[in-house]
Amino acid sequence: MAQRRRTREQWRELVEGWPRSGLTQQAYCERHGVAPGSLQRWREVFRQARARGHDQTAEAVRLVPVQWVDALPTVVTPLILVLADGQRLEIAPDFDTATLKRVLTVLQEAA
Structure with missing residues (x-):
């Protein structure tokens, strides 16, 4: 199998694609040129990220408008x-x- 560097997002797509493919893990890995051990390792990486609340499959970050308001009056005590x-x-x-x-x-x- 030829060595190829993949991005985290590419690994995420491969990991999520395997169950949907209907193929055995071995057949899926052969079709995509991936070592089964690498697919397993990345499945674990993403599983642990979800468990820690760092799952990056959530909606992408987006900017929202912010409206500035005058500072609240400061309470001054004597x-x-x-x-x-x-x-x-x-x-x-x-x-x-x-x-x-x-x-x-x-x-x-x-x-």
Whole structure:
């Protein structure tokens, strides 16, 4: 039998074609110039791929259109300071730093 390199897809066609042919494995292999051991090996390769969920007989990959949408609004939570006496100070995300410094100074002086 002449050696011939076949692609994975060609082997898939040979493996899937044998049961449909109605021929014995030996007759099918002789007709297609394939060693029976090679056909068996490729049957096992494809069987294992199916078992692992990597069966490539599924529909070919296709591209689908994607529609971009504006980013979802980000939920921003305030900064919460809990003072030693249990009081809570909630500071909005867009706080004025100068005002916060003054508030902290007042709180430190009061402590």
